[in-house]
Amino acid sequence: MQAGFQELGYLTQEIPGIGGVIKSKPDDFQVKEIPLYPASGTGEHLYLYIQKQNITTMDLVYQIARQLRISPNDVGYAGRKDSFAVSWQYLSVPATCESSLSEVKIPGVSILSHQKHTNKLRIGHLAGNHFAILIRNIQENAEKNVKDVLDILQRRGVPNYFGEQRFGLQNNTHEIGKAMLLGNHEKTCDTFFQSNCNLESSAIEQAISFYKQKKYQEAMMVLPASFSTEKHLLKMLASGSGCKKAVERIPWKIQKFYVCAYQSFLYNSTLNSRLACLDKIELGDLAVKHPGSAVFLVEDPSLEQKRCDAFEISPSGPIFGHKMIEPKGRQGEMEKQILQEEGITLDSFESFHLKGERRSYRVSLKDVQYEKTQDGLWISFVLPKGCYATVALREIMKAPAFSIPEDEDLE
Known part of the structure; x- marks a missing residue:
């Protein structure tokens, strides 16, 4: 079985990649949701069409909820979008909030329009996404290779891999998920704190070293705040709890996330075998x-x-x-x-x-267009919901260290 995403095969292996980088700037990566259905104009919910930049979908949900004085659970969304991009997406709020929309002031966020509908938006309530992406620093004479790759992808389809971001910055969420599934609590804890070349951080390496020495309090002190699950484990271990209790106290939704990553890894492995x-x-x-x-x-x-x-x-x-x-x-x-x-x-x-x-x-890869400019290569296309733009780009670029953050329309 394949070790990880980097080793998965290319459908267009015989065509050289164009190299390059993406997301040098937020507006190099643009994504627009394609709604599954139009708003009806009547109902108890209000669909907001929003443009955002430099904010994740979840942060947007919490800020809108706070400014409208409603629960975050009352805010619906069809998919999550990355912060380092320009995104156009739909959110839903109770229709009673309509008179308060003018009070919403969030940096990088504009409410472009709103319309009533009968139901709340939920994950997956979209047909797909339209992407427009600038690839900078491409190789010379790249256009022919781009054309050849796109011809194959449009005819045969894009491999429906789960993207690299599904497996986390350390490329180990699936390993954690497997250990959880098997009930191996000690292996679960150890995998959270394994060394990894993808994370070039002295603080993280120091925390890993402390963990291996069973200095859990010291590890917790140096670990960045964003590592909330790891900090939870360290706190439990420092208090004298064993790995079993520490893992079982991880919130259920987070445990399920890791096991789902393991599902994704197994799926990718079977696709690679049949590519x-x-x-x-x-x-x-x-x-x-x-x-x-x-x-x-x-x-x-x-x-x-x-x-x-x-x-x-x-x-x-x-x-x-x-x-x-x-x-x-x-x-x-x-x-x-x-x-x-x-x-x-x-x-x-x-x-x-x-x-x-x-x-x-x-x-399917639809509505494909591309144009070489002085900045690089602009490419646009439409993918169905739940699919990763970075997988299509991977076929085009074939960059050796292809690691791009991208949030998901999956849950």
């Missing part, structure tokens, strides 16, 4: 119907391949869970082998209430 034929239907596959997530068992591959070529369906991979539908044939055998190698079963996920599902191995 060369991600647009080929096989006997026993569970094919996903586009658009949507409905699946069916493939019994006649030659018949279904025509639909696959038309991008009506695609083969799917596992988001393992205790109620996940299992494929047959070669795909089914591969998934069973992975579970066996990992020492888990589908039932292992039941304690975390993770039912599992199927995820398409590819997604």
